[in-house]
Amino acid sequence: MTDKPVIEERENGPLVVKGVSRMVGPDGAEVEVKPVMALCRCGASKSKPFCDGTHNEIGFQSRGGTPAGKDVVLSYKGASVTVLYNPLVCSHAAECVTMAPKAFDPDRRPWIDPDAEDAATLESVVRACPSGALRIEGQDHLIPDGAQITIAANGPYCVLGMEIDEKIAGEGATADKKVLCRCGQSGNKPYCDGTHRDAGWKDG
16 A cells, blocks of 8 residues: 555546555445555446446546536525635535435525534534535645545445645645546536536445
8 A cells, every 4th residue: 555545537538546445336335445456436336346447448538627606615604604605626425405404405596505504513514525615714725534435326436544646626725535427428528516416426
């Protein structure tokens, strides 16, 4: 293993991960790791999550497309807590909506109401946000415990505590947690912008 786990992009190819000690699959089971692994990010490998070279056959491009959100930090002020949100960074995992539907309602304007939940609940939601799109004003990013790489079912790679040779996903994001595109269709590659959900992308 390397001293520090890292992720390297291969141009128009896979994500090469080095030094990972723990990776969890979509079913929650541990995935056997090796010192160096090439992970598919074109969405078409027949050996997912690993690369099998299909990116060459389909002409996968490392960049391109239009991001699903703008790179802007929006502020939602409550009586005691202000929640910050960057649409570009968001991978639309919807942990916020699931955990605190009173405070996070995408059908409402404004969609975030910090006063609808207590501060402890809001902190739990922000900690669970895999991309770092959500944070609380005046606090550092809240980082959950978990595997270095968690593979979301029909979705992206959720990454904790690993460096990548690319700038962070957007303004106000953190290098300590990030969500990386696995379907090959994000407009903010290498980061996920939720396109897999809109496109109906599946692991199979």
